[in-house]
Amino acid sequence: MYKPSYGYFIILIFLALGVTACSLSDINTYNNEKTATAKVKQESTGQYPEKRINKAKNVVSADPEPLQNEDFEISYWSHKIDKKTDIKELIHKLGYGEGYDSSNRGYISGNGTYRRWNLSYPNYKDPEIRFVVLSKIELDGEELVDGESYLVGVSLENPKFKTKRGLKTGDTLGKVLQLYGQPSIITNGSLLYSNNGLHLSIQWDTKTEKVNNIFIKYNMEKSIKQQHSADYVDEDDQPNLDLEPYTTQEGQTFTTTLNGWGKVRFVSTLKDEETNDLIQAKFFLEVISKKYVEKKILYEFPEFYGNSGRMIDRIKAVSFKDVNQDGRTDIVIIADYITGVNAHGIETLPVAGIYFQKKDNTYTTLSELDKNINQTGHNRTLQNVIQYVRKQRINVQ
Structure with missing residues (x-):
């Protein structure tokens, strides 16, 4: 009868260990795949918010080919x-x-x-x-x-x-x-x-x-140029020719009384998007009188500080107040300008500017003061702006 040698037993032992190792490797692979799958499921249900944030950042930072x-x-x-x-x-x-x-x-x-x-x-x-x-x-x-x-x-x-x-x-x-x-x-x-x-x-x-x-x-x-050249008027939107191409921001347009002007309408506007330029803010005073059937512009304010190379999203707040305490009515304005867009919408920051009323009742801006207001972060609220400026002892002639 044949008796197996010691070498035969050694070969069997190595084969058994190899099978065991393969089985353990398969089990570990399976477990790792389950763990990875579970992690993906957790991320998709919001249990790993930091991953979702990073993903959103990656989407925004994508650099696709230039448009052709x-x-x-x-x-x-x-x-x-x-x-x-x-x-x-x-x-x-x-x-x-x-x-x-x-x-x-x-x-x-x-x-x-x-x-x-x-x-x-x-x-x-x-x-x-x-x-x-x-x-x-x-x-x-x-x-x-x-x-x-x-x-x-x-x-x-x-x-x-x-x-x-x-x-x-x-x-x-x-x-x-x-x-x-x-x-x-x-x-x-x-x-x-x-x-x-x-x-x-x-x-x-x-x-x-x-x-x-x-x-x-x-x-x-x-098409816009041709229609305007033919005295085109959209029947759904009778434009105010004096304010063209601006769109009135009704929520920040007010009837008020100003020194030297009496009762007027302060009009906040944004430049029309159809021009495909930067959307910027512009402000006017309109007459309030039964004498004029159509709106009549009394005064156009100087360039708003927030327009400097920025895209305005909205006029956020307007205040009529004697900021420098000289007995005249100044106008404080805060707007939101757009800094970019991400996967969840637009990103904005506030920008403030002040119109100081002069002795002749017209208005002026102080660019260095506006710059300081915004660089020091005193532009978040109207109260922020007013408190900061009153400490500066501003004198306007």
Whole structure:
């Protein structure tokens, strides 16, 4: 009968140890995977907030490729849409969209020279996409028709349609930043990316931090210029020509009594976004009198300190007070300016400025004083500003 040698037993022992080691290795790997999976689940449920913060920072610090003209193109049912899109050809292929006639032929605004209107698909009641068009009105016999037309912009209103980089409605603000980086213009609810006269305007819900509209502007400046040159007036917004192109901030506009002026209306405004410049603050005095049917500007204040290279988000506070105690009414203003945007919305800081009333009742600013107020951090509240300035013994002639 064969008897196994000692060498045989030694080989068996090594084989057993190898199997055991492999089993332990598999168990450790399995346990590590479970731990990693559990950690991911914990992070996703907010148990590791510092990780989420770092993730948000990484999103904001993303450095995507610079915008090219191609980034403003989109595809709609295999049709390439860009600045040169032929409107008549588009209509020939897609028609006018259901409800065109009952929606006053897509009318938005216009006059006897131009008509601004939209093509909405698949219908006007619940559109997925809208094409805004400017047409010159022509006479065909006794009928007014659309003559030369061009695409002003396109609005994406359904997540089935994406930008060239893959952005769609419903995406997060974080994804916007990841795809496009920091915008050229930021407001509390919209971001604007621009390149070579093309603009990508992204509207987002400040509560949900998600995109609710994407509007690509192809010929916006051209259309505005043409309409204004034809004495264009939007019937929904009769502008105050003296204040154009500013938008009144009603919450910080007040009726007050000022030395030398009597009862007036102090008007806070922000420069219109459509100019695609920095959004800046401007202040006026308007007359209050039954004699004038239209608003009449009495006085335009000097440049606000907070405008210096900054994008103003809002006028935060206004106070009419004799700050330097010379018997005249000074005006203290605090605004919020935008420092950037992150995955959770815009970032702002306060900026303060003071208008001192002179002996002739006009107003002036002291740039060095304004600079000191803001550099020392005495710009958080109106009381902050006033207390700081009263210690400086300011004398204005």
